[in-house]
Amino acid sequence: MMASGDRGALKPRQVADYLKEHPDFFVGRDELLLDLKLPHQRGDAISLVERQVALLRERALNYRHQLAGLAENAKENEKLFERMRLLILSLLESKDLEQLVEVIGDSLNHEFGIEFHSLILFSEKPMSLPVRIEHTDVVVEALGSIMTSGKAICGQVTQAELDFLFQEQAGNVGSVAIAPLSYALSEPQQLGVLALGSKDKNHFKASMGTLFISYLGDVLSRILARQLHS
Numbered sequence: 001m002m003a004s005g006d007r008g009a010l011k012p013r014q015v016a017d018y019l020k021e022h023p024d025f026f027v028g029r030d031e032l033l034l035d036l037k038l039p040h041q042r043g044d045a046i047s048l049v050e051r052q053v054a055l056l057r058e059r060a061l062n063y064r065h066q067l068a069g070l071a072e073n074a075k076e077n078e079k080l081f082e083r084m085r086l087l088i089l090s091l092l093e094s095k096d097l098e099q100l101v102e103v104i105g106d107s108l109n110h111e112f113g114i115e116f117h118s119l120i121l122f123s124e125k126p127m128s129l130p131v132r133i134e135h136t137d138v139v140v141e142a143l144g145s146i147m148t149s150g151k152a153i154c155g156q157v158t159q160a161e162l163d164f165l166f167q168e169q170a171g172n173v174g175s176v177a178i179a180p181l182s183y184a185l186s187e188p189q190q191l192g193v194l195a196l197g198s199k200d201k202n203h204f205k206a207s208m209g210t211l212f213i214s215y216l217g218d219v220l221s222r223i224l225a226r227q228l229h230s
Helices: 012-021 030-035 048-093 097-111 136-143 159-172 211-228
Strands: 037-039 045-047 116-122 132-134 153-155 175-182 190-198
Touching: 048 097, 048 211, 097 116, 097 211, 116 136, 116 159, 132 136, 136 159, 136 190, 159 175, 159 190, 175 211, 190 211
Parallel strands: 116 132
Antiparallel strands: 037 045, 116 190, 153 175, 175 190
């Protein structure tokens, strides 16, 4: 039961709600701002105005940090775009599959710093190429939904899938980015699979975007479709 003298007392929640609804309450009431005191981390009491100034400074500092982070990301994205541009131009200029395979390996290793990569092409008959050739059914059976979904993925896969993709290097791979290679206007539509690997389990994460590997897979698929049937 509330004492009779307390019936008219406002609760802190009511005061807070009122101030939220009337943010201009302190306009023209400077004496209230100066009289209100808040405890400081050091134990001293500071005025509401001082506290507001301190909060604004903290907020401004956070904004500066966020802007610095955005600027740094923009620089990294610009570098990534330039490396991707050079890779695509080199792929387009490749005279044959042998040169294309060499360009991919050299660029991924030296320009992008990719520790491991695996390019597998599909063929129902033997092909004399400096790249791994597998039957489509064999790859689909080994990689399952990775191939049937047709979408690029990032993160971790099963050990069996790692063994199939990277063979003797599989034990060193902690995370992967995989792009099925397919092109609707070619026959067959499924052309192969490209896998990138890192020793770091957190380098390629399921939460990260697949824009890079998807874009590379789309470009590579179209070039492969042209060269495999030329």
